[in-house]
Amino acid sequence: MTTTHEEENVPSNVVAFVRPAAPSDPVEPTPDVLDGEIVDDKSAVLVDDSKQGDGSSWLDRLRSQERHPIIPPYLKTVAEAKEAVKWVGRHYTHKVGYHAARSPLYGLKLAVRAPVGLFALMAAAGRYVSDAEGRVARSQTATADQAELYLRLSDQRNRRVAFRTALVAVLGAVGVLLVMILPGVLPGWVVWACGLVAIGLLGKLGSPKDNPVVSSRAVTDTRAAKLTSDAVVQALSVLGIAGINQALSKDPNAIRFVAPIHRDGPGWRAEVDLPSGVVVTDVIERRARLASALSRPLGCVWPEGNAEVHPGRLVLWVGNEDMSRATQPAWPLRKPGATVDLFKAQPFGTDQRGRWVAITLMFVSMVIGAVPRMGKTFTLRELLIIASLDPRAELHAYDLKGTGDLSPLAPVAHRYRAGDDPEDIEYAIADLRALREELRRRAKVIRELPKDLCPENKVTPDLSSKKSLGLHPIVIGVDECQVWFEHSDYGKEFEEICTDLVKRGPALGIILILATQRPDAKSIPTGIAANAIMRYCLKVSGQVENDMVLGTSAYKNGVRATTLSFRDKGIGYLKGEGDEPQIVRGVYIDAPEAERLVAGARARRVAAGRLSGYAAGVDLSPDDSQDTSTLLADVLTAIGDNDKAWSESIVDRLAELRPDTYGAWAELPTGAAKATQLASALKPYGISTKQVWGTAPDTGKGANRMGVKHEWIADALTDRDQRGKRG
Numbered sequence: 001m002t003t004t005h006e007e008e009n010v011p012s013n014v015v016a017f018v019r020p021a022a023p024s025d026p027v028e029p030t031p032d033v034l035d036g037e038i039v040d041d042k043s044a045v046l047v048d049d050s051k052q053g054d055g056s057s058w059l060d061r062l063r064s065q066e067r068h069p070i071i072p073p074y075l076k077t078v079a080e081a082k083e084a085v086k087w088v089g090r091h092y093t094h095k096v097g098y099h100a101a102r103s104p105l106y107g108l109k110l111a112v113r114a115p116v117g118l119f120a121l122m123a124a125a126g127r128y129v130s131d132a133e134g135r136v137a138r139s140q141t142a143t144a145d146q147a148e149l150y151l152r153l154s155d156q157r158n159r160r161v162a163f164r165t166a167l168v169a170v171l172g173a174v175g176v177l178l179v180m181i182l183p184g185v186l187p188g189w190v191v192w193a194c195g196l197v198a199i200g201l202l203g204k205l206g207s208p209k210d211n212p213v214v215s216s217r218a219v220t221d222t223r224a225a226k227l228t229s230d231a232v233v234q235a236l237s238v239l240g241i242a243g244i245n246q247a248l249s250k251d252p253n254a255i256r257f258v259a260p261i262h263r264d265g266p267g268w269r270a271e272v273d274l275p276s277g278v279v280v281t282d283v284i285e286r287r288a289r290l291a292s293a294l295s296r297p298l299g300c301v302w303p304e305g306n307a308e309v310h311p312g313r314l315v316l317w318v319g320n321e322d323m324s325r326a327t328q329p330a331w332p333l334r335k336p337g338a339t340v341d342l343f344k345a346q347p348f349g350t351d352q353r354g355r356w357v358a359i360t361l362m363f364v365s366m367v368i369g370a371v372p373r374m375g376k377t378f379t380l381r382e383l384l385i386i387a388s389l390d391p392r393a394e395l396h397a398y399d400l401k402g403t404g405d406l407s408p409l410a411p412v413a414h415r416y417r418a419g420d421d422p423e424d425i426e427y428a429i430a431d432l433r434a435l436r437e438e439l440r441r442r443a444k445v446i447r448e449l450p451k452d453l454c455p456e457n458k459v460t461p462d463l464s465s466k467k468s469l470g471l472h473p474i475v476i477g478v479d480e481c482q483v484w485f486e487h488s489d490y491g492k493e494f495e496e497i498c499t500d501l502v503k504r505g506p507a508l509g510i511i512l513i514l515a516t517q518r519p520d521a522k523s524i525p526t527g528i529a530a531n532a533i534m535r536y537c538l539k540v541s542g543q544v545e546n547d548m549v550l551g552t553s554a555y556k557n558g559v560r561a562t563t564l565s566f567r568d569k570g571i572g573y574l575k576g577e578g579d580e581p582q583i584v585r586g587v588y589i590d591a592p593e594a595e596r597l598v599a600g601a602r603a604r605r606v607a608a609g610r611l612s613g614y615a616a617g618v619d620l621s622p623d624d625s626q627d628t629s630t631l632l633a634d635v636l637t638a639i640g641d642n643d644k645a646w647s648e649s650i651v652d653r654l655a656e657l658r659p660d661t662y663g664a665w666a667e668l669p670t671g672a673a674k675a676t677q678l679a680s681a682l683k684p685y686g687i688s689t690k691q692v693w694g695t696a697p698d699t700g701k702g703a704n705r706m707g708v709k710h711e712w713i714a715d716a717l718t719d720r721d722q723r724g725k726r727g
């Protein structure tokens with residue numbers, strides 16, 4: 001090391017930081033210059049001191065290791081284990097069935113080939129007896145100089161042939177004897193079985209190697225070839241990302257695999273650290289190119305980030321099958337009799353690996369957006385069907401496109417409308433006004449409840465099940481919601497009420513789900529979009545629409561529904577359930593199936609006395625002044641000259657009065673169910689049923705049961721008539 005006279009002036013406390021010499025570097029590191037002073041290596045500290053390791057302790061290193069699940073993913077839940085067992089069962093049943101169906105053909109082939117097999121057996125026996133394998137050795141030694149050896153071999157051959165001839169003759173004689181004796185001794189079926197086995201063995205022996213008896217396969221392996229690190233590096237290197245290319249040109253190992261590539265569900269998972277400076281979004285936005293580079297369909301290639309680690313950690317999952325084509329496991333809610341508790345997570349769709357992704361509808365508002373024909377309405381319908389399976393949930397379904405896509409929900413809907421004609425809009429605004437009132441009422445009820453019953457100031461499953469409190473879930477689904485917000489007369493009011501519902505509704509058990517094919521600030525006003533907790537974005541065409549549905553910066557963070565293809569129907573990014581947005585494919589439920597599911601839901605509602613509003617034939621009139629319903633007058637007639645009556649008796653009398661309108665009510669199984677039915681029908685008129693004294697017509701016994709007083713109905717009727725006159 002060169003020293004200069006200046007080093008004498010170097011203060012003793014100056015320390016230089018130098019990089020250690022690379023193994024290939026022949027030159028020793030030169031001293032650093034600090035403030036113009038040269039510092040020799042005695043005072044230099046290596047920046048990367050290999051002796052010090054990475055400075056972490058044994059415990060630190062253990063802590064930083066990722067643990068792989070002890071239980072394999074397919075055994076994680078009972079449902080997944082059952083599904084795996086079913087798959088295995090179905091697989092082998094199929095194989096057995098396939099070959100059983102072809103067994104006559106296999107038998108025929110064996111029979112045809114048996115003579116060839118017999119001939120081959122005899123030829124083999126002949127070769128054995130004549131010691132054919134020694135022929136070459138004997139002929140090679142049949143020369144003058146090896147005469148002695150030849151004689152020895154010939155002698156050995158003669159002995160062998162004599163022994164083998166005797167052996168074959170004895171075996172043959174035994175065989176012939178058995179064939180003659182056994183048919184008389186053994187049962188017929190055993191003889192037949194032996195004959196068939198013999199034909200089978202001879203047929204197998206007579207089958208050419210390139211044409212086996214079982215020439216077709218019951219199942220074929222459709223798995224794509226294994227994903228290799230070479231393929232991943234090669235694919236990443238052709239994406240046109242400068243950072244990757246530069247790094248790879250300097251160091252072929254610049255893309256670091258942090259774990260071995262392994263199977264993950266029906267596909268392969270590779271986890272890599274991209275070269276420094278490259279972020280995962282650079283790869284995500286080139287998903288189509290990546291798929292092309294890996295020679296896989298676009299729907300098989302799913303690059304994702306793992307922001308928890310760092311922005312350059314890429315998790316690449318490559319499926320065996322295009323997600324849009326893969327068979328979806330059976331939807332658990334399809335089972336007859338399936339019920340739902342909206343407070344619990346319900347299966348909504350499957351992820352790329354075919355695992356169920358659950359969604360908890362309670363306490364959320366939701367926005368669904370996509371370009372046309374990508375599955376928005378199907379998704380909304382699925383969510384409303386899930387809600388309909390909770391008998392407590394009150395559904396308000398609005399199909400503003402007017403094609404009747406939500407009509408399967410009508411038999412359970414409290415409010416239902418298809419279309420955007422003026423009367424439909426007025427119906428909807430009247431419903432929303434009532435909902436705003438309901439929101440206020442609920443807020444008051446919750447406020448006044450004792451703290452121990454309502455500790456969080458929000459609806460709980462227990463509170464929601466108490467009919468008397470009226471805090472059941474209300475689910476409002478609106479398809480093509482932009483029609484409301486862009487309405488020239490009521491647009492502002494719709495926006496105001498919906499914003500209120502989105503903000504305050506979730507805690508009070510009101511869930512608003514808005515779907516639009518034009519996700520922009522006009523279709524979903526910012527106040528609503530910003531407050532929606534759950535978002536589902538199917539294919540959209542640009543960054544603005546993407547961020548409108550999935551939230552600001554979603555695109556920047558690599559959550560890009562723009563990369564979905566037009567074939568990815570029903571597939572979108574779900575945000576709001578779990579920490580990270582995830583790709584989910586909704587359940588395909590066509591209209592007939594939706595009707596079947598809803599029919600079951602309706603039956604359960606009827607049994608629980610929860611059928612109300614539109615579904616119960618007591619629909620809302622846009623304005624009370626235009627109320628043409630005869631309910632109040634009919635109830636008054638049913639009460640007759642009495643000053644009060646039990647609800648169940650009123651319902652029976654109403655059914656006699658107008659069987660077409662009230663017949664379904666009278667069919668309810670219990671008096672309590674009939675009472676609940678009447679209570680919900682009278683609710684829009686501000687009338688609540690209460691305990692009233694009455695006597696049972698059959699036994700004459702007196703009791704307190706839910707009912708109404710004559711005067712309440714008469715007052716409501718007068719009130720309505722007066723408002724009608726005022727116009």
Ligand SMILES: Nc1ncnc2c1ncn2[C@@H]1O[C@H](COP(=O)(O)OP(=O)(O)OP(=O)(O)O)[C@@H](O)[C@H]1O
Pocket residue numbers: 370371372373374375376377378379401517569570571585586587588589
């Ligand atoms: N989960 C799904 N799986 C498979 N295919 C689906 C799924 N959801 C929807 N589709 C298909 O996509 C088509 C369009 O669906 P849908 O009518 O819901 O689209 P949309 O986005 O509401 O269209 P529009 O904007 O015209 O109303 C359906 O006919 C159906 O075949």
